[in-house]
Amino acid sequence: MVASNKVGKKVFIQSEDCPIRDVVAQIGDKWSILILFSLVGGADRFNSLKSRIEGISQRMLTQTLRELERDGFVKRTVYPEVPTKVEYELTELGKGLTKSVWGLVSWADKHHDEIRAARHNYDNK
Structure with missing residues (x-):
């Protein structure tokens, strides 16, 4: 899951709900x-x-x-x-x-x- 902080910058949460961490990192291996x-x-x-x-x-x-x-x-x-x-x-x-x-x-x-x-x-x- 991606959220925003107080100044509007994206924050990437350590969670299975974050598609970047859960999917992209998995297929981005060697x-x-x-x-x-x-x-x-x-x-x-x-x-x-x-x-x-x-x-x-x-x-x-x-x-x-x-x-x-x-x-x-x-x-x-x-x-x-x-x-x-x-x-x-x-x-x-x-x-x-x-x-x-x-x-x-x-x-x-x-x-x-x-x-x-x-x-x-x-x-x-």
């Missing part, structure tokens, strides 16, 4: 957006996702997929086959999120060189 965008093209299997997201460990992929499933962004389907086949895909909520986040991802891509240069300049002061 891996969630990469996983979501890896699923934009359709359902995929665990090992395929792992091979397409460089640097993610099996444990972190498992944990992040569970969190995304818990939040309703990803659907996990287990097929009764031998060996067991499991696929992950975006839910409608997840598709809506990726559409909403696409502007930020595009902006980051466009301005990445500027940001890296600013960091370099800052670090060299």
